[in-house]
Every structure is written in structure tokens, then in C-alpha cells.
Amino acid sequence: xxxxxxxxxxxxxxxxxxxxxxxxxxxxxxxxxxxxxxxxxxxxxxxxxxxxxxxxxxxxxxxxxxxxxxxxxxxxxxxxxxxxxxxxxxxxxxxxxxxxxxxxxxxxxxxxxxxxxxxxxxxxxxxxxxxxxxxxxxxxxxxxxxxxxxxxxxxxxxxxxxxxxxxxxxxxxxxxxxxxxxxxxxxxxx
Amino acid sequence: xxxxxxxxxxxxxxxxxxxxxxxxxxxxxxxxxxxxxxxxxxxxxxxxxxxxxxxxxxxxxxxxxxxxxxxxxxxxxxxxxxxxxxxxxxxxxxxxxxxxxxxxxxxxxxxxxxxxxxxxxxxxxxxxxxxxxxxxxxxxxxxxxxxxxxxxxxxxxxxxxxxxxxxxxxxxxxxxxxxxxxxxxxxxxxxxxxxxxxxxxxxxxxxxxxxxxxxxxxxxxxxxxxxxxxxxxxxxxxxxxxxxxxxxxxxxxxxxxxxxxxxxxxxxxxxxxxxxxxxxxxxxxxxxxxxxxxxxxxxxxxxxxxxxxxxxxxxxxxxxxxxxxxxxxxxxxxxxxxxxxxxxxxxxxxxxxxxxxxxxxxxxxxxxxxxxxxxxxxxxxxxxxxxxxxxxxxxxxxxxxxxxxxxxxxxxxxxxxxxxxxxxxxxxxxxxxxxxxxxxxxxxxxxxxxxxxxxxxxxxxxxxxxxxxxxxxxxxxxxxxxxxxxxxxxxxxxxxxxxxxxxxxxxxxxxxxxxxxxxxxxxxxxxxxxxxxxxxxxxxxxxxxxxxxxxxxxxxxxxxxxxxxxxxxxxxxxxxxxxxxxxxxxxxxxx
Ligand SMILES: Cc1ncc(C[n+]2csc(CCOP(=O)(O)OP(=O)(O)O)c2C)c(N)n1
Numbered sequence: 179x180x181x182x183x184x185x186x187x188x189x190x191x192x193x194x195x196x197x198x199x200x201x202x203x204x205x206x207x208x209x210x211x212x213x214x215x216x217x218x219x220x221x222x223x224x225x226x227x228x229x230x231x232x233x234x235x236x237x238x239x240x241x242x243x244x245x246x247x248x249x250x251x252x253x254x255x256x257x258x259x260x261x262x263x264x265x266x267x268x269x270x271x272x273x274x275x276x277x278x279x280x281x282x283x284x285x286x287x288x289x290x291x292x293x294x295x296x297x298x299x300x301x302x303x304x305x306x307x308x309x310x311x312x313x314x315x316x317x318x319x320x321x322x323x324x325x326x327x328x329x330x331x332x333x334x335x336x337x338x339x340x341x342x343x344x345x346x347x348x349x350x351x352x353x354x355x356x357x358x359x360x361x362x363x364x365x366x367x368x
Numbered sequence: 369x370x371x372x373x374x375x376x377x378x379x380x381x382x383x384x385x386x387x388x389x390x391x392x393x394x395x396x397x398x399x400x401x402x403x404x405x406x407x408x409x410x411x412x413x414x415x416x417x418x419x420x421x422x423x424x425x426x427x428x429x430x431x432x433x434x435x436x437x438x439x440x441x442x443x444x445x446x447x448x449x450x451x452x453x454x455x456x457x458x459x460x461x462x463x464x465x466x467x468x469x470x471x472x473x474x475x476x477x478x479x480x481x482x483x484x485x486x487x488x489x490x491x492x493x494x495x496x497x498x499x500x501x502x503x504x505x506x507x508x509x510x511x512x513x514x515x516x517x518x519x520x521x522x523x524x525x526x527x528x529x530x531x532x533x534x535x536x537x538x539x540x541x542x543x544x545x546x547x548x549x550x551x552x553x554x555x556x557x558x559x560x561x562x563x564x565x566x567x568x569x570x571x572x573x574x575x576x577x578x579x580x581x582x583x584x585x586x587x588x589x590x591x592x593x594x595x596x597x598x599x600x601x602x603x604x605x606x607x608x609x610x611x612x613x614x615x616x617x618x619x620x621x622x623x624x625x626x627x628x629x630x631x632x633x634x635x636x637x638x639x640x641x642x643x644x645x646x647x648x649x650x651x652x653x654x655x656x657x658x659x660x661x662x663x664x665x666x667x668x669x670x671x672x673x674x675x676x677x678x679x680x681x682x683x684x685x686x687x688x689x690x691x692x693x694x695x696x697x698x699x700x701x702x703x704x705x706x707x708x709x710x711x712x713x714x715x716x717x718x719x720x721x722x723x724x725x726x727x728x729x730x731x732x733x734x735x736x737x738x739x740x741x742x743x744x745x746x747x748x749x750x751x752x753x754x755x756x757x758x759x760x761x762x763x764x765x766x767x768x769x770x771x772x773x774x775x776x777x778x779x780x781x782x783x784x785x786x787x788x789x790x791x792x793x794x795x796x797x798x799x800x801x802x803x804x805x806x807x808x809x810x811x812x813x814x815x816x817x818x819x820x821x822x823x824x825x826x827x828x829x830x831x832x833x834x835x836x837x838x839x840x841x842x843x844x845x846x847x848x849x850x851x852x853x854x855x856x857x858x859x860x861x862x863x864x865x866x867x868x869x870x871x872x873x874x875x876x877x878x879x880x881x882x883x884x885x886x887x888x889x890x891x892x893x894x895x896x897x898x899x900x901x902x903x904x905x906x907x908x909x910x911x912x913x914x915x916x917x918x919x920x921x922x923x924x925x926x927x928x929x930x931x932x933x934x935x936x937x938x939x940x941x942x943x944x945x946x947x948x949x950x951x952x953x954x955x956x957x958x959x
Binding site for chain 1: 476534536607676678690692694913923
């Protein structure tokens, strides 16, 4: 069976690196893998998504409505925006972190404080993590993406793959250890 | 070697493997990364051209010069390049030549959803449509052989999901291809009517020859399944397989001009009912119907947008996967915004205050000037069109006695693209439209590609800088203003001066994009910018929200204390908010 992982967030949060490492790991362990991203305007603070699918033979690189086995959201409101892509019995991991969209910043809309409750009410298997705080505790807020990668690895039972080796091969030398620690922290969070 | 590549990376690798020696492109989503990746191979001379027509002409020149060449562009770019394309089809190649057209079903980042497969038909070009990254590489190798064997430029049509999806590709090494020694052949390469009429017959024969190839091409084939038949090309093939699996019989089309009528007849013998799954226009469907077959296509599936598996499932089977219902009212849109420190901000902040103006915009990051809080763009048509459209508007206003001033607005890359011709229109025909060039010294929107004004070549080597000011003056404009758009007082005065004139004027705003990679010298030119940040003095802030109106994503209101706040990591100290604050409550500090 083909599995579908949907990573969503806000431009600049590092969803692309997280999904890149994920796909490399999946390929090296023998799966067929496809990944789809839409970029363009998304650089300018827009909503971004990376869709990863793996299995014996993968056809579509795109996850359909109601098709994701797991939704990993790097930002709270983004989880809700993409919720219709999650399977009815799918799992969600949500970074409990708020990035205000422009209409909120400029005061014409509200960032509702009910978003967390709505998510918790609608998704049976949901985990809220504080990936930003965890990354800060590790000394660099940027590694929140790798903390979240760790949660995917755990939730999708992919711990057999040698993620430390993949990080060592793909990440700049000075950041290898930090990223490995971030991944380990993510594994513990879920 | 197996690796995970996007379609764009696979095209680049395929070009390298096929012995391509010259590549040219103008950026445009979703094609931009093709050249960025080709440029990594030192065996290929890779260049950004000022526009798509020039890119294609350079690739044609390289082909005439005897080497294999490639040009890449987004779908609308082919419109710009259509003139050389149609006639090069008559001339044929020396070194093999492939044009990559990246179409955008669903219009993720485009102004229209045109189907460039029609270009292959009307220009009479052989065409390939890969369905994944492996096929991008494999078909490119075949495309160069076909190009040289049949003496024709080849169109390869890809779509966003091909370009930007990764899948596993088996790659090999480069095969060097010897350059063909240059030969003068005016009867083939010089398209005066006399020779062109002779070539017209050759083109017809070529299409007949290709009609034989298409029947036996390894990229057109039948996959036997049940009695329901599905015809698809490109990504739609995988979308269809996701829904129908092995239950149906597929006619998978990879070489799609000319299409294989013999294979189609064989396919129809095997099936009872046929669905055609295709994005954009009913290109395959029209062909099938013209052969006298019945099928379900656009009558069953939506006429536009992407044919993702959920769309096919719903249209063909009436099925939808169950989805989670939730309160959509809680979700606030996240529209793209000008970045913190974007030099377009000061410009639009002041532009938005002008009365009795018609603002003719163009395509780039600055198109975001149409959105709140600026609402400072009335029209935007195509790259380079801002000035000519403003000119026509001004002629109409003056002719009909409407008291409106037309202001055209475009960016530096757009100016070099075709805005330069557009400006000549005003210089020559002399309306009083005001033209603004927003020079942020880079091609921002599509991901920071170099351009003739940015000081570097594709690949990073230094290049001469075309000075926009000098070009504008050389066109003969009497009134030319240069201004730093972050200086809003100067910006305001410049508008006032330009509006006071009863003649044309040109305003060039100059300040680099904060995301541009600059060397010491360029940083020095601008006094080492982006090294400071602004901070709100909470004691002085009166919570008037005036600063928020500049639309900076780093600025927000802290509702608890009713004071403005600046997000330190984002702020690069452009100073626009500092100048707007009526209470001098925003100060600067070193980052
Ligand atoms: C014919 C055509 N080619 C390419 C594009 C893609 N495109 C959109 S905006 C843009 C670049 C604009 O750059 P610039 O004028 O420097 O403005 P900036 O984004 O830097 O503000 C390009 C290449 C297009 N829309 N149409």
C-alpha cells in the first residue's frame, strides 16, 4: 500500500529540507518514492506544502483530498487549512506555534484561539508538540524542521532507517550533530 | 545510478547525458530550475537570456553552429518565442535542438492556462510529453536523436507536477557528441519566400515520416487490462493509474505529435468504453474524435484545472474519499506579501496615495502592489506590457478628455525582457504617461536569477551592468528621475514633480532586494544595507497603527498593550516605518 505524508507550513519554515531528508531515507531503504511541491509565490510568506508518497510502486506524486495518512503541520492554522487532505482516520502532528498571516498582522482578521480545540475535536489521533521551543532548547530555532521530521519517523514506524547517516551526508558539517540531536528529540516527543 | 530528481533536475541531467553543449532560457515558474541545474555541468555553456525569444534564437544559433542545444521557458514564454519557433521548424537543425515548454494546469503561478501542445501542431514540430522524472531523462535522449534524424526542432511539453515532483531516476554518463562542421546552406537556413516555399514541402514530408515513427516509438504503447480503456499522456497517466490501477487498458502516449492512429485503432479493438484523461485542452480527445471514435473526455471531466486522482475519481466514478469536516471560518488566508525590507514597499506606499491615476502594472514581486494595504495597481497583462498599456490608456484619456494620468510600473528584469520596447513606444509616440522602473537589481519573483542589470551571469561570474538610467536617457526622455524608494519623502516629491509635467517622464527607483546575494563592492554601493533593524519605543508609541499601513510583515500590533511591535529577525532596517511614525517612536539599532 502506498503511504502518504503531508508536510505543511509557512514559507521559510524548512519543510523542504525535512521532506528532502525523508525522501532520501525512504529511497535508500528500497521504497519507490515520489514527492511534490508547489513553489513560486510561496516564498513570500505564503502557505506551503510538501507531499511525500512511498510504497512498492507509487503512481501519483500528489496526495488527494482525504488521502494523507499523516499530516505534519509546522504551524497551527496551517493544520486546519490542510485538514481536508487528511484521511478520516489519519494522524496529525501539529507544531503548537503561531505565525500571523498578513490579514491578522494588519488587523483585518483574527487569529482565533479556538484553532487548537477545533483540531483536537476533529482529529482522533493528534499530537501537539512544541517544536520551536525544543529547537530553541537545542540552541537553534531553525532545526524545528528536523524535530518534526523525528516525529514523522516515529509515527510512520520508520525508525529502522539510519537517519543519522542521512543527516551526516546531507547537512553542512557544522550542523550535523545539532540536526541529529533534533531528530532524536523529535522521536521522543510522540 | 539511481537518484531522486525533480523533472527539472532530470531534464538538466538528460541534457548533459545527451551531449548538449549550449543552453539558454528566461526564468518562469515552473521551468526556472532547469537552467539553474544545467549550469552545474561545465560541459554546457549555460546562459540567462533577456527574454524567451532571445533564448530560443540563441539556442537556434548554437544548433546552426553545429552543437546540440536546449532552450527552456514557461508556457507563456513560448508566446514570446513563437516567431523564431515557427520558422526554425522550416529550417531544421544542424545540432539537435529541443525546446522545453513548461505548462501550468491549475495556474499555480501563472496568468493563464494555455495548452502549448497546439504549438507543436501549428508549427509542425515533433513533441514529447514525459510523465515522470525518468521519462524526462529518457525522452530527452530520444528527442535529440529524433531532432537530428528528422531534421526538426523538438518540443518537449512538461507541466508543473512534472517539473516540481521528485521521482527515482536511473541516470548514466555523458555521451559526447561531435560538433557538425559549419556549412553554408542558404536554401535551408535563409528563409526568404523562395526558399521557404521549398522548405514547406520538406516539412510536410517530415510530418509524414514522423507519422511512421509515432506508431513504433517506445514511448507510445498499450498496457493491457480490462475492457475499459484509458488514454493519457504526461502526469495524467500516473493520476489515472492511481485511480484505475491495473483494472483498465491504457493507451499511454509519450510522443504526441503526430499521434499514432494505427495504435489507436488497435487500442479500440481491445476495449468497449474509453476515457481520455487530459489537462488543459481536449488535444488528444479532438484527435480521437476526428478518427471517428467515441469517447468520454471533457464532457465527463472538468474542462480546466489539474486532473488529480480525486478529480478523476469524482468525475468518472462519482466517488469521493471521506474527508474531515471542520470550521473553515477559523482559517485566515495567507496571501503572499512583499518581504520585510522590500524596496517596492516605499514606492507603493506613496503610489497608493495618488488620486486620478490609472496604474498599469506588470509581472514580478511588485505585482503584489495590487493587494491591500496598497491597492495600487489597476491592470496587469503580460511581461513588458506595463508601459505600452499605459501609453494606450493615456492616449484614450487625452483623446476623450478624461482627467486621468496613466502610470506604468515594471521591474528591472521585466524592463530588459520586453519593457524596453514598451518604453520606446512612449518615447516615439510621445504620450504623457509616466513610466516607473523598479530596479531591485535582480529577478526577484522567480527565485533571484541574474539579469543584464544584476552584475552577474548565470553561474555567478561577473558581467557588465547595463545601466537602466543610461538606456532611458539614450531613448531621448527629457525628464528622468532616479530615487531611493525607501526614502518616502523623496518618493512623494518625485511623483509630484512627474505629475506636474505635461509630458512623459521616467522614474527609476534603485535599491537592492534584501534577499539578493551581494559582494563587498555592491554592498558598498548602497552603504552596507540590511545590517540594522528597527525597534519600537513602547513609551512613545501611541498605538495609532499608521506604521501598520505600510504592509510590512515584520510589523504588527500587540493587542494586549495596544502598541506596535517589530519582529527582530525579519526586520532589515529599511526605515519606511521610521519615516511614517508621527511620534518618532521607531528607532534603529545595529543587527
Ligand atoms: C513571458 C513570461 N516570462 C516569464 C514569466 C515569469 N516571471 C514572472 S515575474 C518574473 C520576473 C520579474 O522580475 P523583475 O521584473 O526584476 O521584478 P521583481 O520580481 O524582482 O520585483 C518572471 C520572469 C512570465 N510571467 N511571463
